Amino acid sequence: MGIKYHQQNRTFHLQAGDSSYIFQVYREGYLAHLYWGKRIRSNDLSRRIPYGRKPLSPTPDPWDEGFSLDTLPQEYPAFGNSDFRNPAYQVQLGNGSTVTDLRYKSHKIFKGKKRLQGLPATYVESDEEAESLEVVLCDELCGLEIVLTYTVFEKYNVLSREARLINRGKERLKILKALSGNVDFLSTDYDFLHLSGSWGRERHIERRALASGTQSIESRRGSSSHQQNPFAALLSKGADEKQGEVFAFSLVYSGNFTAQVEVDQFKTARFSMGINPFDFSWMLDPMESFQTPELVMVYSDKGLGDMSSTYHQLYRNNLCRGYYKLKTRPVLINNWEATYFDFTPEKLENIAKTAAELGLEMFVLDDGWFGKRNRDDNSLGDWIVNKNKLPKGLEDLTERINHQGLSFGLWFEPEMISEDSDLYRAHPDWCIHVPDRRRTNSRHQLILDLTNEKVRKYIIESLSNILGCAPIRYVKWDMNRNMTEVGSAFLPAERQRETAHRYMLGLYEIMDKITADFPEILFESCSGGGGRFDPGILHYMPQTWTSDNTDAIERLFIQYGTSLVYPPITMGAHVSAVPNHQVERITDLRTRGHAAMSGNLGYELDLTKLSDEEKKIVKEQIGEYKEIREIIQFGQFYRLKSPFEGKEAAWMFVSDDKQNVVAFYFRILAKANPPLVSMLRLRGLDEGKDYELLGTDKVYGGDELIHVGINIPSFKGDYVSHYWRFKAIK
Incomplete structure (x- = not known):
């Protein structure tokens, strides 16, 4: 690991794990990007810089027509000074112009990694885990200074990047665009991969070849969104799970973002990512x-599986925080799909009693416990217990649940406000809105204006009062709508377009305070399901409700796509009733269990209505999960069969010492006259060890399981599954 500066050719060589990233101070102070890929020894790659006169490509040097910024691969490019490609930043000066000209000023290299002011980011426990580089660029004319920070990690093929824009001039500047990072590739022979979808269909894998022009994903919704995840990658042709080059980008941010790759006339590709400059x-x-969010870049020459493993380890160990970061997660029951708004203390207690008998560990009370909340059109913001439903308050209910041997959790939607609420009647200006414009409702609610310090203080005090009144050990933090009429009554006219980002800064401040004050609580983020499943939120809340869609078959696609970036320990996954409430599908209880056991297992149905046979199956599932959950939550994860490529899916988990193995197989649709033998090849095992298939007397060599595989049982019907457990015996 290390960062080296070679004075002779003014080259920076950053080495992270098995990767190298190299750039150079070129000519009169421009930062030229030279290389990102497999670790190399060379420090002088200036021969890679394109040189030669191109028709209609302007040059900033009248004495050298072979030099042009329009063809130079750059680290943090500007627009307007002869590079026609997409810029990484844009600043408007007092005279109205938007031309800047940054040049290298200085740099420093230091051990460790600094915290980002007001923003979530990866971190290190010790300065020996990482090394960082700060490069200062300056425009002497207007006084704009940009500090580019690069961090390389000792254990991972990871390079993180961010930028800080500083006004050292005498006049106010207006930032129009400030992305977190830019990489110029000299080739376009790549595929563009990203995770897209909608509510109930989050993070499906999309992959297509690069083509001339700009390809992009973005969110303009005020959150990272169900529709696009703040992740994208460029893949070499033919790259798959086990082979090929991957250049991956993940933004540690929860608001509006953009990621785009521009293929220009010379068949080079410029990738850039950061806060969306739209509005x-x-x-x-x-x-x-002004500080940009962190961009986490991962290189792999061993395909998507290796890329995912890197993200999983980094985000599990160096992004998530708190008591539960490396603690096993409890098996819980959530009452939402069992009761919706219609419940009594006795009904909840009966569910908890049955849950305890089946081996569950936590009961979570979802929406409907506060204000006058009997439906979803009122009371958000009024975080006071509904005494009509809970006459003796949360203290009594918590005691009832604890008496059954279960810990207690609670649902909140702290960022929202209902027009039919005491809070709105007292403070109608506390929501995000534009004067004299209609306030568009979504799910009968508006969004609180977190740019306002009084609003942030109110949320912190309200939640703290509830969380301090009883031994609450889990919080489901929901957010069920996106931003419209984006404006703040507490910002001046010239700062209205700062609203969306200031909202995120306010949210991070609230989450930082609440999670610090209540460290014993396991916080799970939710946004209409998986609408804000991003690294920014994971920094404060170590798991996310993966999707409101609990159908086991739909979850195969959602959880498979999510796993490209996010480790299984961050995924909330529940067994729900059938017909499924989202798609009306009927799926076997064992298949539902196997899908949910692939993340943090929970149940979201009325356990009291299960038959004796169903209760037996659930009790067995929970017992099995408790035996394997450390492997699921902390082991190495491997994708084996993609549901996006056929009518089946498979994945597996291996403990770090390669002693314990869990594999799941799912058949989505049956085939007529199927193959005589179907084999599932495993991954990640020790080829020199023998593995016992638990529950049988069969023993397989690790090499056999990897290169030959194990027989997939013969099934009848659709939506069926199977799982295997192996243990090394030598």
């Missing part, structure tokens, strides 16, 4: 600074 600007007064 964004930021006023920067003299001596003020």
